Amino acid sequence: MLQVDIQKNIGSFSLCSRFEADGGIMGILGESGCGKSMTLRCIAGIERPDRGRILLDGEPLFDSERGIDLPPQKRRVGYLFQSYALFPNMTVRQNILCGLKNEKAKAKRNEIYGQTLTQLELNGLEDRRPEQLSGGQAQRAALARILVSRPRLLMLDEPFSALDSHLRVQLQMRMLELLRELGGPVLLVTHSRDEAYHLCGRIGVMGNGVFLTCKETKELFANPENRQAAVLTGCKNITGARKTGEFELEAPGWGVRLKTALPVRDDACAVGIRAHYFHPRSSGNRFPVRFTGQMEEPFESILSFHYEGQAAGTPDLWWRVPKGKISSPLPAELGVAPANVFPLYQ
Amino acid sequence: MDWYPLWNSLRIAAVSCVLVFFFGVFAAYYIARLPRAVKGILDVLLTLPMVLPPTVCGYFLLLLFGVKRPLGVFLSQFGIRFVMTWYGGILAAAIVAFPLMYRTARGAFESFDETLACAGKTLGLSNFYIFWRVRMPNCRQGILAGTVLAFARALGEYGATSMLIGYTPGKTATISTTVYQLWRTDDNAGAMRWVLVNLAISTVVLLAVNLLEQKNKKVVRR
Numbered sequence: 001m002l003q004v005d006i007q008k009n010i011g012s013f014s015l016c017s018r019f020e021a022d023g024g025i026m027g028i029l030g031e032s033g034c035g036k037s038m039t040l041r042c043i044a045g046i047e048r049p050d051r052g053r054i055l056l057d058g059e060p061l062f063d064s065e066r067g068i069d070l071p072p073q074k075r076r077v078g079y080l081f082q083s084y085a086l087f088p089n090m091t092v093r094q095n096i097l098c099g100l101k102n103e104k105a106k107a108k109r110n111e112i113y114g115q116t117l118t119q120l121e122l123n124g125l126e127d128r129r130p131e132q133l134s135g136g137q138a139q140r141a142a143l144a145r146i147l148v149s150r151p152r153l154l155m156l157d158e159p160f161s162a163l164d165s166h167l168r169v170q171l172q173m174r175m176l177e178l179l180r181e182l183g184g185p186v187l188l189v190t191h192s193r194d195e196a197y198h199l200c201g202r203i204g205v206m207g208n209g210v211f212l213t214c215k216e217t218k219e220l221f222a223n224p225e226n227r228q229a230a231v232l233t234g235c236k237n238i239t240g241a242r243k244t245g246e247f248e249l250e251a252p253g254w255g256v257r258l259k260t261a262l263p264v265r266d267d268a269c270a271v272g273i274r275a276h277y278f279h280p281r282s283s284g285n286r287f288p289v290r291f292t293g294q295m296e297e298p299f300e301s302i303l304s305f306h307y308e309g310q311a312a313g314t315p316d317l318w319w320r321v322p323k324g325k326i327s328s329p330l331p332a333e334l335g336v337a338p339a340n341v342f343p344l345y346q
Numbered sequence: 347m348d349w350y351p352l353w354n355s356l357r358i359a360a361v362s363c364v365l366v367f368f369f370g371v372f373a374a375y376y377i378a379r380l381p382r383a384v385k386g387i388l389d390v391l392l393t394l395p396m397v398l399p400p401t402v403c404g405y406f407l408l409l410l411f412g413v414k415r416p417l418g419v420f421l422s423q424f425g426i427r428f429v430m431t432w433y434g435g436i437l438a439a440a441i442v443a444f445p446l447m448y449r450t451a452r453g454a455f456e457s458f459d460e461t462l463a464c465a466g467k468t469l470g471l472s473n474f475y476i477f478w479r480v481r482m483p484n485c486r487q488g489i490l491a492g493t494v495l496a497f498a499r500a501l502g503e504y505g506a507t508s509m510l511i512g513y514t515p516g517k518t519a520t521i522s523t524t525v526y527q528l529w530r531t532d533d534n535a536g537a538m539r540w541v542l543v544n545l546a547i548s549t550v551v552l553l554a555v556n557l558l559e560q561k562n563k564k565v566v567r568r
Binding site for chain 2: 041044045046071072073074075076077078079081083085087088089098099101102145146149
């Protein structure tokens with residue numbers, strides 16, 4: 001159980017992280033520069049927050065009021081850096097043994113080393129240097145080095161960003177298996193919604209140094225609630241809106257009133273619709289549209305359009321549709337089910 | 347031929363090189379962490395001996411350690427006298443060679459990837475271990491270059507040395523002061539002998555460094 005409530009000012013940027021994480025994998029989703037990595041660095045003890053508290057399993061790692069600030073060496077928090085940070089002057093074996101420096105008994109040390117080596121499929125690579133490893137191998141070696149030190153919390157900072165895209169999904173799959181085996185609490189920082197969705201049970205969304213929301217993954221994608229969270233989870237069509245009924249929003253930019261399945265709160269400020277959710281034959285929220293452009297992807301088409309009554313200057317909307325599902329000529333009207341209309345808040 | 351100047355030069359260069367190595371590396375490491383203003387001032391102070399004429403450095407050393415100066419008087423109570431002694435040469439050579447070590451080590455540390463140190467800390471490695479087993483090996487090239495430069499500079503030191511310890515055959519004579527002394531007394535052949543000795547040492551040192559570098563680079567790349 002990790003409880004974080006910290007503040008830190010760095011020049012004009014101010015970080016305000018506040019969240020809790022139980023066992024399982026928790027994601028922190030945010031654009032680069034939003035303070036995700038800084039949060040991890042504060043938890044690891046590499047950076048010092050200005051004030052606040054960090055508790056791990058009830059033990060304070062940092063507490064500005066009580067004057068507690070454990071050095072990183074004493075926190076037992078594993079940190080997988082984006083670059084993996086393997087020591088270039090050491091072999092894989094020497095790197096991994098660095099994580100075992102505090103294990104005094106030699107037999108125990110060898111046992112843990114051997115186990116972890118097998119678990120992460122590093123047998124045969126022990127005498128290689130980091131520069132002789134592929135991206136995936138380096139990631140596993142770095143992970144092995146952390147795991148042998150038996151951390152109470154594992155933090156992964158953009159673990160797949162240094163890898164070729166065709167390897168990514170495959171490695172994510174293996175990582176997921178491994179992390180499930182380990183069971184302990186894991187924090188995963190990423191800017192990729194796919195990565196977050198694949199790996200994380202819960203996701204916290206960060207924007208500009210602040211934790212915006214924290215939800216179960218499926219729940220977050222089904223109802224992002226926060227405007228920035230909607231953007232980060234890949235919602236392409238967002239515009240300002242206000243409440244006009246208990247289940248209705250008016251979007252002046254689009255010139256339409258949209259029915260929702262979720263009750264709309266008074267402070268609704270925007271509406272979001274995912275590009276996948278439009279359908280020509282959907283009965284709800286169906287309005288006449290004009291298509292303005294089309295772009296092809298390998299298996300999908302992206303069409304841009306605007307509503308008949310759309311205000312000038314409002315950006316076009318996007319519709320994503322599998323190839324072969326587009327009628328010719330293009331439909332005159334598009335609808336979207338009320339369940340797929342997100343009321344968004346500040 | 348009296349080999350004393352060779353022996354004296356080598357021991358002065360070796361001892362001052364060791365001193366400069368440690369002081370230079372630690373100064374480079376700690377000063378990089380200081381607030382900018384303090385860093386700027388210290389940086390200027392520590393680099394000055396490199397740009398000042400060595401005789402000026404020697405003059406300052408005499409001002410500090412002269413037998414009638416407070417520091418000199420204080421040290422003489424413990425039987426330490428830097429003026430006109432062979433080990434005074436260590437002081438002179440170290441002061442002049444220090445900026446070379448300090449500057450190159452600082453450059454090396456600045457290009458060091460700090461995430462490696464951070465990773466070491468989160469793995470529970472002590473700061474001492476991280477410094478000697480991670481930071482230093484990964485800055486090896488710069489540190490080694492600095493050490494060699496410092497050794498070469500210490501070996502060739504003339505200005506500050508001649509100011510502080512002068513030239514006494516068999517006592518404070520070094521190769522460089524001997525060359526000057528022999529040339530001044532019209533012993534051109536003698537001066538030439540020592541010039542050749544100096545050339546030989548410098549060549550050997552540089553060759554050794556090159557060999558060391560190549561050995562280190564023998565890592566198989568795929």
